[in-house]
Amino acid sequence: MKSKFLIANWKSNMKYDDLEPYFKELNNCSKYGIDIKIAVPNIFLLESQKKSNFDIVAQDVEYFKYSSHTGRMSYEHLQDNSIHNVIIGHSEQRIYNDNTNEIINHKVRTLLKEDFRVILCIGEDYETYNNKKTIEFLYDQLENNLKNCDKLMLNNLIIAYEPIWSIGTNTIPSNLEISNIILKIKQKVNVPVLYGGSVNLTNIESLLNGTEGLDGFLIGSGSLVISDFCNMIKIVQDN
Numbered sequence: 063m064k065s066k067f068l069i070a071n072w073k074s075n076m077k078y079d080d081l082e083p084y085f086k087e088l089n090n091c092s093k094y095g096i097d098i099k100i101a102v103p104n105i106f107l108l109e110s111q112k113k114s115n116f117d118i119v120a121q122d123v124e125y126f127k128y129s130s131h132t133g134r135m136s137y138e139h140l141q142d143n144s145i146h147n148v149i150i151g152h153s154e155q156r157i158y159n160d161n162t163n164e165i166i167n168h169k170v171r172t173l174l175k176e177d178f179r180v181i182l183c184i185g186e187d188y189e190t191y192n193n194k195k196t197i198e199f200l201y202d203q204l205e206n207n208l209k210n211c212d213k214l215m216l217n218n219l220i221i222a223y224e225p226i227w228s229i230g231t232n233t234i235p236s237n238l239e240i241s242n243i244i245l246k247i248k249q250k251v252n253v254p255v256l257y258g259g260s261v262n263l264t265n266i267e268s269l270l271n272g273t274e275g276l277d278g279f280l281i282g283s284g285s286l287v288i289s290d291f292c293n294m295i296k297i298v299q300d301n
């Protein structure tokens with residue numbers, strides 16, 4: 063059986079004092095056959111790395127080397143600190159931090175070449191969904207974001223399908239819609255595909271059992287309470 067991915071995305075949440083109890087409980091919860099990764103705010107990358115038995119993930123990074131870019135973090139900083147997993151293209155980065163498809167393509171290419179594991183987020187807004195243009199939109203994102211990446215580089219790529227209208231809203235596409243989209247994404251790029259957007263303890267089992275081709279989840283607010291996250295891990299492990 064292929065192992066499933068469960069990636070927690072803390073976004074800009076959690077305090078320093080939360081790290082110790084969170085990782086203590088996480089390290090103790092069962093995780094057979096599950097690849098668990100935790101995406102934390104930059105300021106917690108190192109401390110989390112020390113406390114966690116699992117991969118720590120950066121929520122974004124720049125594609126340039128050490129240089130004069132005040133307030134930015136180079137991918138070389140991650141390498142220097144043995145962080146090898148990065149989320150790229152989260153819709154909150156695309157929308158609020160001007161991460162265009164071109165910039166995302168630079169990031170994905172650079173990071174894959176440098177042997178990072180890249181979790182590339184793609185997803186449509188509600189208008190696109192409503193106009194039934196989701197697949198065209200996702201294919202366009204994939205084409206632009208993965209330009210000039212050769213097949214070999216894609217070995218380290220994971221795609222997270224996250225419809226923007228579903229993030230933090232408690233509204234999710236039907237299982238059938240998710241299955242169809244995953245199939246379409248895999249027809250274009252054959253890599254693990256995760257679903258993200260309002261995944262929580264109450265819906266994870268139905269998502270898991272009702273969808274096809276799903277390789278795991280990217281979980282935002284549902285991952286912040288460690289007992290809930292551990293219970294989700296258990297559900298994924300038992301199904």
Ligand code: PGA
Nearest residue numbers: 229230259260281282283
């Ligand atoms: P959510 O966020 O689970 O809080 O909807 C998911 C994400 O944005 O990665």
